[in-house]
Amino acid sequence: MPRISEPTVAEHRARQLRTLLDAARALVAEEGIEALSLAALARRVGVSRPGLYEYFRSKDDLVAAILEEELPRWAALVAASLDGPDGLAGKVGAYVRAQLEVMTDGRHAAAVALVEHALAEPARERIRDGHARLLRPLVTALAEGGVPEPELRAELIQGIVDAAAKLAQRRPGDSGAIVRAAVAQAVHGLGG
Incomplete structure (x- = not known):
């Protein structure tokens, strides 16, 4: 039986999972999505590849686990950003700014790259x-602002x-201008 480094097996597994997910995120951030594999992760953390199968059955499971862990934090940041501004334009602008801040900062780079990864259907459904x-x-916010088809409009804003x-x-180097243009496009269309 492997040695555990925590008072209980459950705490050991939770810590090991955290270590694996952190290492996988670092691997993607440093070397790109192509570098992420169970073998590369095993080498990076010094765990046997069969040992990884206790946590992830496939690369898809690993990618989904990283994203499932990141998305609730990301969603909380986005939701909090919409609490402050008044009016529909302020809320849409806050949403765009918050999303772009998260998507372009280094901490979330792995999650953003992984979203692009081709996943099998069960993992895609979880994401x-x-x-x-x-x-x-x-x-x-769109529904409360009286915008027709708020789900569709939200998806289109997310496309921006x-x-x-x-x-x-x-x-x-142009990130400030890009954020301003994206906010203007989402809030005012081509007229703004």
């Missing part, structure tokens, strides 16, 4: 649920955010 939590505060995040990653 869609988390993504819906991210959109919920915006959908609510996604495009702006990709552009900001390619042109980090």
Whole structure:
């Protein structure tokens, strides 16, 4: 039986899972999504590959676990950002700014890269649920603001955010201008 480093097996497993997820995020942030594999993660943390199977059956499970852990924190940050501003334009602007801040900071770089990863359907379904939590505060703000089809409009605003995040990653020196343009586009369309 392997040695445990915590008072209970459950605490040991929770700590080991945290270590594995942190190492996987660091691996993606440093080397890109292509570098993420169960073998690479095992080497990085000094765990046998069969030992990883106790936590993840596949790379898809690993990717989904990283995103499932990150999405609730991300959703809480986004929801909190919409609590402050008054009016629909203020709330939409806050949503776009909060999303872009999260999507372009280094801490979340792995999660953003992993969202692009081609996952099998069960893992994609788990991520869609988390993504819906991210959109919920915006959908609510749009509905309360009398915007027709708030779910559709929220998805379209998220499309602006996604495009702006990709552009900001390619042109980090222009991130301020990109954020301002994305907010203006989401709030005012081409007229703003």
